[in-house]
Amino acid sequence: MALIETVDLWKTYVMGSEEIHALRGVSIQIERGEYVAIMGPSGSGKSTLMNLIGCLDTPSKGSYLLNGKQVSQMNDNELARIRNEEIGFVFQTFNLLPRATALRNVELPLVYAGMAAKERDLQARGALEKVELGSRMNHRPNELSGGQRQRVAIARALVNNPSILLADEPTGNLDSKTGVEIMALFDRLHKAGNTIVLVTHESDVAAYAHRTIHIRDGQVENDVRRAA
Numbered sequence: 739m740a741l742i743e744t745v746d747l748w749k750t751y752v753m754g755s756e757e758i759h760a761l762r763g764v765s766i767q768i769e770r771g772e773y774v775a776i777m778g779p780s781g782s783g784k785s786t787l788m789n790l791i792g793c794l795d796t797p798s799k800g801s802y803l804l805n806g807k808q809v810s811q812m813n814d815n816e817l818a819r820i821r822n823e824e825i826g827f828v829f830q831t832f833n834l835l836p837r838a839t840a841l842r843n844v845e846l847p848l849v850y851a852g853m854a855a856k857e858r859d860l861q862a863r864g865a866l867e868k869v870e871l872g873s874r875m876n877h878r879p880n881e882l883s884g885g886q887r888q889r890v891a892i893a894r895a896l897v898n899n900p901s902i903l904l905a906d907e908p909t910g911n912l913d914s915k916t917g918v919e920i921m922a923l924f925d926r927l928h929k930a931g932n933t934i935v936l937v938t939h940e941s942d943v944a945a946y947a948h949r950t951i952h953i954r955d956g957q958v959e960n961d962v963r964r965a966a
Contacts, residue, residue, distance in 0.1 A: 739806045741901060741933055742791060749786050749956075760786040762956040763800065767906060768935065770901070773928045775936045782853035783956040785906065788937045789958040792825050792904050793817050818919065822850050826895030826903045830910035832887045834879045834894075840886075841875040843849035844894045851898065865893040869923060882942065885916035892923065898931075905936045909943055921946045 748762040761783045768774055778784040789795040790802060793809060802809045804820065812820070821827075834843045844862040853861070866875055869889040879887050888908060895903055905924070909917035923947060928934050936947055944950050951958040 740767040740803070741770040741772075741805060742766070742935070743803040744787075744790070744802075745802065747787075747790060747797050747802060749783070749790065749795070749800040759956050761790075761797070764953070764958055765800075765856075765960065766951060766961070768933070769799075770933055771928075771931060773924075773936075773946070773948045775938055775944035775950045775954040776953060777938060777941070777944050777950055778953035778959075780940060783952045784937050784939075786956075787953060788904060788906055788935070790837045791902075791935060792827060793820050800822070819889045822847055823898050824901045825894070826898065826900040826907050828888070828895045828903065828905040830892050830907040832879070832891045832911070834887060834890060836879055839876045839878055839891045840882065843879070843890055844897050846894060847898050861897055862893075865897040867891070868895045868896060868927075883916070884912050885919055886934060888912060888916075888920050889923065892920075892927075896927070901933060903932050903934045905934065907938055907940075908936065917943070 747761055747764040748759065751758045751760060766788060776784045776787060783857070785796070786946070790797055796810065804824065835959065836899050841862050844865050845858045846931060848858040848861060863875065866872055869892050871886060871889050874886060879890070882890065909920055912920060921943060924934055938944050949961070949963045951961045
């Protein structure tokens, strides 16, 4: 059973009197443990697809199965649980709380999950160790470099041991050297068993993935696996 399966997925936005089809019948399967890049030019529909996979949005037509469960039949509480526990999000803009330390930022999903403080602290520390930021736990975002902030964001995405790590242009706000370090971190996480789905328009970032799905005009243009 695929971890992610979309069947004839459509997303249509109504803008005034016209309809804009952001996705036009996308069918893909992603297995557990895969490392996949979703590529495409601006406006191709790749971010829309990411939002649907991440349960941040719902399709206009078609179906999406996550872990064999039909997402369209879930209520708001179930969707919130999946977003918090099954999917770890990494955004281009880090989305960290400026006044909170790295440790508190990483703890956030566990607070929402209702975990006890002692356990939260332990799990958040473990996630920061995984991204090699054990020594910066008590620093606030403004005391960290861009690369370190992105590591904090990745630790926060990992803290619930999610089924999928979803990264949207994770190196977009970083210089090229730091970008390479972050991609090396994703490599290690994938080798440790994480399923990674990466959205990017940069081919050098997509090259790290083992499979690249190209989206153009809301459709899958091609789906290429890299030879091992």
